[in-house]
Amino acid sequence: MPVLIFIDTAEGHVKKASLEAICYGAKIAEQLNTAAEGIVLSEVKDDLASLGKYGVTKIHHVNSVALNHLDAQVYIKVIAQIAETTRAKIIVFSNNADGKAIAPGLSVRLKAGLVSGAVTLPDTSKGFTLKKTVFSGKAFANVSVNTDKKIIALNPNAYKIETRDGVAEMIPFQAAVDDGKVKVTKVTKASGEIPLTEAEIVVSGGRGLKGPENWGMIEDLAKSLHAALACSRPVADAHWRPHNEHVGQTGIAIAPNLYIAIGISGAIQHLAGVNRSKTIVVINKDPEAPFFKAADYGIVGDAFEVVPKFTEAIKKLKGIA
Amino acid sequence: MKILVCISKTPDTTAKIAFTDNNTKFDTNGVQWIINPYDEWYSLVRAIELKEADASTVIHLITVGIADAEPVIRKALALGGDEAIRVNTENSDAYYIAGQIAEIAKHGQYDLIFTGKETIDYNGSSIGGMIAEFLNIPYVALATKFELNASKAIITREIEGGEEICEVELPVVVSCQKGVAEQRIPNMRGIMAARTKPLKVTEPVAFESLTSIISFELPHAKAGVKLIPADQPEELARLLHEEAKAF
Ligand SMILES: Cc1cc2nc3c(=O)[nH]c(=O)nc-3n(C[C@H](O)[C@H](O)[C@H](O)COP(=O)(O)OP(=O)(O)OC[C@H]3O[C@@H](n4cnc5c(N)ncnc54)[C@H](O)[C@@H]3O)c2cc1C
Ligand SMILES: Nc1ncnc2c1ncn2[C@@H]1O[C@H](COP(=O)(O)O)[C@@H](O)[C@H]1O
Numbered sequence: 001m002p003v004l005i006f007i008d009t010a011e012g013h014v015k016k017a018s019l020e021a022i023c024y025g026a027k028i029a030e031q032l033n034t035a036a037e038g039i040v041l042s043e044v045k046d047d048l049a050s051l052g053k054y055g056v057t058k059i060h061h062v063n064s065v066a067l068n069h070l071d072a073q074v075y076i077k078v079i080a081q082i083a084e085t086t087r088a089k090i091i092v093f094s095n096n097a098d099g100k101a102i103a104p105g106l107s108v109r110l111k112a113g114l115v116s117g118a119v120t121l122p123d124t125s126k127g128f129t130l131k132k133t134v135f136s137g138k139a140f141a142n143v144s145v146n147t148d149k150k151i152i153a154l155n156p157n158a159y160k161i162e163t164r165d166g167v168a169e170m171i172p173f174q175a176a177v178d179d180g181k182v183k184v185t186k187v188t189k190a191s192g193e194i195p196l197t198e199a200e201i202v203v204s205g206g207r208g209l210k211g212p213e214n215w216g217m218i219e220d221l222a223k224s225l226h227a228a229l230a231c232s233r234p235v236a237d238a239h240w241r242p243h244n245e246h247v248g249q250t251g252i253a254i255a256p257n258l259y260i261a262i263g264i265s266g267a268i269q270h271l272a273g274v275n276r277s278k279t280i281v282v283i284n285k286d287p288e289a290p291f292f293k294a295a296d297y298g299i300v301g302d303a304f305e306v307v308p309k310f311t312e313a314i315k316k317l318k319g320i321a
Numbered sequence: 322m323k324i325l326v327c328i329s330k331t332p333d334t335t336a337k338i339a340f341t342d343n344n345t346k347f348d349t350n351g352v353q354w355i356i357n358p359y360d361e362w363y364s365l366v367r368a369i370e371l372k373e374a375d376a377s378t379v380i381h382l383i384t385v386g387i388a389d390a391e392p393v394i395r396k397a398l399a400l401g402g403d404e405a406i407r408v409n410t411e412n413s414d415a416y417y418i419a420g421q422i423a424e425i426a427k428h429g430q431y432d433l434i435f436t437g438k439e440t441i442d443y444n445g446s447s448i449g450g451m452i453a454e455f456l457n458i459p460y461v462a463l464a465t466k467f468e469l470n471a472s473k474a475i476i477t478r479e480i481e482g483g484e485e486i487c488e489v490e491l492p493v494v495v496s497c498q499k500g501v502a503e504q505r506i507p508n509m510r511g512i513m514a515a516r517t518k519p520l521k522v523t524e525p526v527a528f529e530s531l532t533s534i535i536s537f538e539l540p541h542a543k544a545g546v547k548l549i550p551a552d553q554p555e556e557l558a559r560l561l562h563e564e565a566k567a568f
Contacts, residue, residue, distance in 0.1 A: 301552075
């Protein structure tokens, strides 16, 4: 009875969030003295066997063109077949866009209790409990899963990727694949950019930047750090920046290693989406800005003066200047 | 076209988050309750727009909760919608709530079921996907755009670092987020009309929960901010590099 990990791909490449899920699932398998095995649906370009170095011993691969795009209903049936064949009791997802689409339905199909947004390994000392974020990152809940089968959707950036020696055995899986009712007609990717939810470092701008024409220095800073861009809600509402950069309670919730907030006041609804970041840096000209209370490092100053110099200093440290 | 919009009640976004009874219960003292923003701003408003475009559209609202959910569902009716259903039960886990909604939906012949992307208190992002599986119909999660074209829905959904457009045959369950519609403020006419719109209360069906919350905890407080003078951004860069090891 292995721990199964759903390995999510985009255009044939394994997503970073899935590598975290694999390492996490492998650790659970270790706790329970069993093996961790991966599930890959769709055609892939990456060498899947090499995922063994994250801890999976086998990969069940349904190499089907019909699965290259997500149709949750179809995916759920295929994953359920693999779960049945392997008699798995625990299935791990990343709580990313695809995980959110698939895991809830699978929970119903398998009658397996679901914890979405998990941030810790399960405590199996008595029962099976997990910590998850609630109240948009302002608190945690300890959730007990009371069913024999369990599904965990791990928050992105909540578990560290570690590698070891290992090669996964590839197991082609012959699944019955339904004709889906969802037809994907177009995929647009902001190519070359780092997906916000997967980014280690995020540089974010607020209304203090005065207008979209001033984002050049924010982009320069982000580039020097290989960071993704984000913004506060009014900035997206005013169309200074695209909606997919809006973070916070009603936008995207992120938990990068480093979050740099520039010209953002730090309203409670903004903090709700970013407060799980490991290190928070605030640059704001108002010493009373509430964001400083949630920050690890701060500069009270004019962004237009501070940011370009800050970017130069980073480039120098990284030897890019 | 018949649409079911799932409405949940959540604490206001500025509510103080605290717990009582040995950290097992959310402290509702002084908390203002609102319609979950994703349900109000995006799914409900989009449903209303669809009705404005085609007057034959019928919108039902559903909430699973005890009587204290009524002000919130009334407010949703004031924004729009034809009638509301409240399933009279304490909320349990997502499986239980989705099971109750699916039970109503089974008999309602809905072409479209809208949920919000997530509730801002439980952050499950689960109910929509569960309802779809109970009903054995497709689910599209995290929609940022929703259009109708005869018996098909054209939906744009969020993927990592981009968007995907798909066509889906109805019926379908869709979870909505920013982009699907723009927030509206209820007007006086809507508020008056809401008083006379039917609000049906039904009793729950027997159904299990698969998970339970044992306790809550608050995150550790931050140690406090380290301020660096504005003329020394290179010192900030050095600290981030050497002390925080952030890059
Ligand atoms: C239900 C609800 C949900 C919400 N959800 C979200 C959400 O998801 N995300 C979100 O971000 N907001 C959200 N909001 C809005 C939130 O309350 C704030 O209004 C918003 O975050 C403020 O954005 P801001 O910090 O960019 O702008 P402001 O509050 O206007 O702050 C601008 C800051 O820039 C500083 N500044 C000005 N000039 C300079 C300069 N030259 N150099 C440096 N600093 C400067 C100012 O001191 C100020 O602190 C929500 C609100 C509600 C009611
Ligand atoms: N008690 C409830 N009654 C009706 N709909 C609900 C309820 N709880 C959640 N929902 C719907 O399901 C969505 C996702 O909730 P969740 O899975 O809890 O994050 C919400 O945005 C609502 O549309």
